Amino acid sequence: MIRYLTSLLALCACASALAAQPATMRLDYLHSGNASEEHYAVERVVVEPLPWPGSMRQTIDNTNRGNNLVEVVDAKTGKLLYSRGFSTVFAEWRSTGEAARASRGFQESVRFPRPAQPVKVRILKRDDANRFVLAWSADVDPDAMDVVRKQPPAPVQPIGIRVNGPSEDKVDLLIVGDGYTKGEMKKFEAAARRLADHLFATSPFKERATDFNVWAIALPTTESGVSRPSTGAHKASPLGTRYDIFGSERYVLTTDNRALRELAQYAPYEFIEILVNNETYGGGGIFGQFSTAAADNDWANYLFVHEFGHHFAGLADEYYTSPVAYATGGERREPWEPNATALHDPARLKWRKFVKEGTPMPTPWPKAAYETASRAYQQERAALRAVNRPESEMSALFTRDLQQSTALFSADPHRHTVGAFEGANYEATGYYRPQMQCIMFDRSEQFCAVCADAISAIIDLYSRP
Template identity: 55%
Template structure:
């Protein structure tokens, strides 16, 4: 064992003896109608696997994709996880109808002691998973890379409640912070973590979490924002304007991101970017992002974390998006929205009180008229490159109009099926009038979202999941 690895393991957070973390890095290439996969490299990460063998099999039925790890000799299922990807979002954009693109992705699992088969599956329109790629992984292969990359900096314990194998492990990963801003990163991270645990069900399940912080030092403060001519080579590679959406923050540097994150035990990652422009993003099972200094960072952090943590769908539908409209109304795999083709089979029917009409009526036209005015002003502010304070004032005025509007509704607080969700005004429904996944209002997650979030906490914390 080399000296750096020995020091890393000695300084790592408490963990029961177990295998290291194994990673399959691969390229995902294609367009709106076809896709291909090719292996990049096989990696053994420096720290032990943070998951528990008691919760190896994922039965949440979440994700656009699913990967399985099976024993090569017996075909026995050893591990599985559903997830989504940047490619999975990009293939729904107009650009994907015109060109091919390649994205880098990773699959992580406990290092096997003998050959395994890794299968990648994609969800079909009928919501079944179908195999799209597979490869044999031999841990004894001479090309498996055990090298330890350069350390990104000290690991900060933001919240520690036990061994990683027994907890949900969340990593707060800073991007765009210089070495002189390290104290600012830690202050920003602690502030947002505290906010997360004011929302149910995280509040009630706080003891089921560990939260870690990592901040690789940037040469320049801030991240890229191409729409304004700002380009930064930040350590994690986060950037505004993903898919041409000015507020959408992602990193397309997956290999760089994974090599940095490998220095912490993690199942979930929040990329905390150093900036004040409104923005963020979240992809199920990959990461979520937020601009730390935005007035709306508490809302964006919690909303985007809902995407990342439990695959919650966006329930809003009046904001501009990068995605092309659906050609047909298929039932979403996300648990907080539905196409409602058969109200008797509503996926959250058990939460609906007797006598609640389905679909559930609300003053949709009045809401949409106001929302259109807000969107017109929003586009004008960005086009004129006005100060961020102008956008903050617009969003505050919008919230001050929406909150009393929803409180006055007949079915306020009721679980039903309210039309308007998933960027579409018609054909998709959300479970409650208002929710963290719908507006920037000061509201909790709806009951359906809370249930889905709790299910994922159970999977990683020891309250649920299956052994192989």
């Protein structure tokens, strides 16, 4: 009871501080298509129950992150009122083999401070030259009769995990549970606290911990866990989060965007991480949308931080030997992600401010030896999954793999060098990462200097300058 009252007081204090903020508007829309075309359609416009949680002093996003950019523009004057970069589940699905054969639709949402006048909400996407171009535009009148202005009472109350000040001055992270029964709510809260503690023990989040508020919320389900179709496990969970997304056994996402947003709207948030009540290794992360992690896995700490890196800062995966559900394509275009490059012009490397003079480009590393060991590791991993061996055996394999790669790298003269190491973005050749090891490359415990800097830039965007 004391813990509940403390959380309630924290939420009330936060809501009180937000009283002068505009309302939060959400445009729900359908994004559909296939590998060669895409379409958008308005579903509804909603006024969420809580005021806008973000700073009204930093409404324009200049970080140049994401496959997409949302712009809210005054319909009469054309003035840009709000913008944020983001990516989508649709964009990932579009690179799968299924998208070449069939069309699918995905729910998506963009949120923004309620404007005082009609606006155009514009969705931009990157062209072949990495420039944002208009993909779709919708007229939104905040006073229109079909705007949903009244929401049902909150089905559950959020818990204040870390509350460091008014939401408008902080980054608000919401940890959402899926697959937890009513009797497992304390288990969910303990997992949320444990994983939040680990996040803020990891630099650069450690140094910026007071710039964050962390909340937790979960709707109880009738049975523990979420679906894992590849093993015949099908479970009804409030958010529909599941394994085997796009055919990848470890990829965990929800495609029920409405269920997620309708629950999350009862807490202040700008970022969401979903904890699934499972022990099987798995997770996922979409920039500006949400990330996921299996809370009971032995590697939950790593999963939570790694996937949050995708969602929070748009960091690319730096590994390339593990199979993934989507493809980058044959052409090596310069990625927008801050921690991967095609190195078309070494003299203009995007992270050159971190590179010491005289560092060779590309930067040598024991690539061949690493790949030989990794092939054996991947074969063993696939064999364990094929016969559904206990998760403890998979965890032990991950531990051996990390130990072997760390031992291989430890004696290399460029182990701590910032340069351009070939192998990144799911490709063995043609893409380069900043350092030999990073949380985005393997299951090590630190972000490289480039990833840490990219994270700090997003913290600066959302917290008071």
